[in-house]
C-alpha cells in the first residue's frame with residue numbers, strides 16, 4: 292500500500308493546486324489532484340500531470356556542478372562542500388577587496404512559491420548590503436493601476452464570479468492560463484451571465500465568450516474612455532457612488548466631454564457602434580465584474596490603460612458589491628511582513644559609520660544585462676527560481692552581460708538558458724522533497740506541503756543551501772552572516788506564519804496539514820467603501836497625473852510603432868503545456884503541441900507566399916529566430932503571435948523583444964514593468 296502525502300504545486304501560477312502524492316518504497320508512484328481542494332476539485336492542468344516524471348527526469352540536474360569556462364558546456368560534478376566553500380571564499384574576498392558587498396547580486400523569483408524560498412533573500416540580507424534585482428516582469432504595472440485607484444489591490448474570492456451578470460475578460464487568456472477559474476466563468480454563463488472578451492487575438496477564451504472585441508494592441512485606455520463617454524452620455528452612471536465615494540469625478544467628466552468618440556474608436560479599431568453596444572451592456576448588467584489579465588498591461592501605456600479600465604466599475608457603482616469589482620492578482624498576501632527579509636546586517640554597517648552603505652543597491656528586472664557596468668561592477672550573481680536569459684527582454688544582451696560576470700551561481704532543477712552561463716549549478720528540490728507552505732495569490736488558499744520523498748541525488752532546498760552557505764561563511768570568517776543557522780525549517784515556517792495565524796484562525800501551521808484554509812480576507816472587497824488612497828476615496832486618474840510622477844495617460848505619441856522595415860507587432864501568448872520557460876523538457880508535453888508555431892493572418896500568408904507548416908524566420912534589429920507558420924484569421928494582419936517560452940535553437944522569443952519599460956510598476960515595486968508586446972518584426976519564408 293502506498294503512503295499518501297499532501298503536496299502543493301508551487302509554480303508561478305495563481306492556482307497553487309493541492310496534490311495527493313503516493314509513495315512506495317521511497318519512490319513517487321502517483322501524483323494526483325486533491326479532490327478536497329475546493330478550487331480545483333481535484334483536477335490538474337496538463338503540466339500538473341507531468342510533475343511526477345519531472346522529478347525523475349533524466350534531464351534534471353541532481354548534483355552540484357562546476358562549469359569550466361562559461362557557456363562551454365564543460366561541466367564537472369563537484370561536492371557540496373567544494374561548491375559552498377569556493378562560493379564562500381569568493382564572497383569573503385569581494386568584501387575584503389571592496390569593503391562592501393555591492394558586487395554581489397541576487398536575482399530571485401517573485402512568484403508565490405514556497406514560503407521558505409524567502410530565506411534566500413533573508414540570507415543575503417544577513418551578510419550585508421548587496422545589489423538586488425527588484426521589480427517584476429509580471430503584473431506590476433497593473434497592480435500599480437489598482438493601487439492608485441483604490442489604494443490597494445484587493446480582489447474578490449474566485450467564486451464571487453458566480454454572482455456576476457456580466458464578466459468582461461480583458462487582456463488575458465485564462466482558458467490557457469487560469470483553467471480552474473474558467474469553471475466559474477462557465478457556471479456563471481450557464482446561469483445566464485454574459486461573457487465578453489477584449490483581446491487583439493481571437494483566443495481560446497474568446498472562443499467560449501458571448502461577445503468578442505478585437506482591439507488594436509495597446510489601445511485599451513482608449514476603449515475604456517470610449518465606454519466611459521457613452522456611459523456618461525446615456526446616463527448609465529451610479530451617481531450616488533460617484534458623489535459619495537470618489538475623488539476627481541468632475542475633472543474626469545469634463546475630460547470625457549471633450550473627447551471625441553470617433554477618435555477613440557479609430558485608435559482601438561473597434562467601431563463606434565460596437566463601443567456603444569459594449570457600454571450599454573456594461574451599464575445595463577449589474578453586478579458586472581472585470582477580469583484583468585497580464586497581457587494588456589505589458590504595453591507601453593499598460594499601467595495607465597489599466598487605470599482607465601478601472602474607471603468603469605466606479606462609474607457604474609460596481610465596487611464593493613457581490614459579483615462586481617475587479618479580479619486581478621492580489622498583493623494582499625505578498626505584502627505580509629516577512630521575518631526572513633527583516634534579517635539585516637545594517638547594524639554592523641551602522642557601527643562602522645558607513646552611512647552611504649545603509650541601503651541595498653537596487654536594480655530593476657531587466658537590468659541584469661548591465662550588471663558589469665555598475666560602479667562597483669557585479670562580481671557574483673546568484674539566480675534562484677528565475678530564468679532571465681529566456682524571460683527577460685533583449686535576451687542576447689542579457690546573455691552577453693552574463694558572459695562578463697566573473698561568477699554566476701544558478702540554483703535550479705534543470706540546465707536552463709541562464710544556467711548555461713553559470714559557473715556553479717546548485718541542484719534544488721521539487722515540492723515533493725522538502726517541507727514548505729504555499730499561499731495562493733489568487734484564492735488565498737494556504738496549505739502545508741509535506742516532504743514525501745528524500746531528495747533525488749544530492750538536491751537540496753534553497754533554504755538548506757543558503758543555511759549551509761551561512762555556516763561555511765561563518766566557519767571561515769566568524770560573524771560574517773547573521774543568518775541563524777541553528778534554526779530548523781519548521782521553526783522558520785512557524786515564525787514566518789505568525790502574522791497570518793489570526794487570519795487563518797490557527798495557532799500553528801501544522802493545523803493545516805492535510806487540510807487547507809483560506810486566509811480570511813473579505814470575499815467581496817470594498818464593501819465598506821473605505822478606500823486606502825490618500826483621500827480615502829476611489830481616485831479617478833488625472834489627465835496629467837502628478838501621482839508618483841506617472842505620465843499623463845493620453846500620451847500615445849511617445850510610443851514608437853511599426854515601420855516599413857518591421858511592419859508586424861509581435862505578441863506573445865502562453866502555451867497550455869509550458870509555464871513561462873518551464874516544462875519545455877517534458878517529451879509528453881512536447882508531443883501535445885509544437886511551441887515553435889507562430890500565428891500569422893492568411894492575408895500575410897498570401898502576401899509572403901507562406902502556408903501553414905512552412906518554416907519562417909522572424910527578424911528585427913535585435914536578431915532572427917526560426918519558427919513554423921500557422922495561418923489563422925484569429926490574429927489580425929498586422930500582428931504575429933508566438934509562445935512565451937518558445938525556443939528556437941536555444942534562443943527564446945525575447946531575443947526579438949527590446950527592453951522597454953512601461954509606465955507603471957514603481958509605486959509598489961520600486962521599478963517599472965515591461966512592454967513585452969511592443970516589439971516589431973518582419974518575416975520571411977525559409978526555402979529549403
Ligand SMILES: Nc1nc2c(c(=O)[nH]1)N[C@H]1C(S)=C(S)[C@@H](COP(=O)(O)OP(=O)(O)OC[C@H]3O[C@@H](n4cnc5c(=O)[nH]c(N)nc54)[C@H](O)[C@@H]3O)O[C@H]1N2
Pocket residue numbers: 303304305429430461462463464465467468469489490491492494506507508509510511583584585586587588590862863864865866867868869870871872935968
Ligand atoms: N499554461 C500557462 N499558464 C500560465 C502561465 C504560462 O506560462 N502557461 N504563466 C502564468 C503567469 S506568470 C502569468 S503572469 C499568467 C498570465 O496570464 P494572462 O493573465 O492570461 O496573460 P497573458 O498570457 O500574458 O496575456 C494574455 C492575452 O493578452 C493579450 N494581449 C496582448 N496585448 C494586449 C493589449 O494590448 N490589449 C489587450 N486587451 N490584450 C492584449 C494577448 O493577445 C493574450 O491573449 O499566466 C499564468 N499561467
Ligand SMILES: Nc1nc2c(c(=O)[nH]1)N[C@H]1C(S)=C(S)[C@@H](COP(=O)(O)OP(=O)(O)OC[C@H]3O[C@@H](n4cnc5c(=O)[nH]c(N)nc54)[C@H](O)[C@@H]3O)O[C@H]1N2
Pocket residue numbers: 303400401404428429430585589674675676677678679682683702703704705707719720753863870871872873935944945948967
Ligand atoms: N516575451 C514575453 N516574456 C515574458 C512574458 C511575456 O508575456 N512575454 N511574461 C513575463 C512574466 S508574466 C513572467 S512571470 C516572467 C517569468 O519568468 P521567470 O521568473 O524567469 O520564470 P520561469 O521561466 O518560470 O523560470 C523559473 C525557474 O525557476 C526554476 N525553479 C522552479 N522551482 C524552483 C525552486 O524551488 N528553487 C529554485 N531555485 N528554482 C526553481 C525553474 O526550473 C525555472 O528555471 O516571464 C516574463 N517574460
Ligand SMILES: [Mo]
Pocket residue numbers: 428429430585
Ligand atoms: Mo507572470
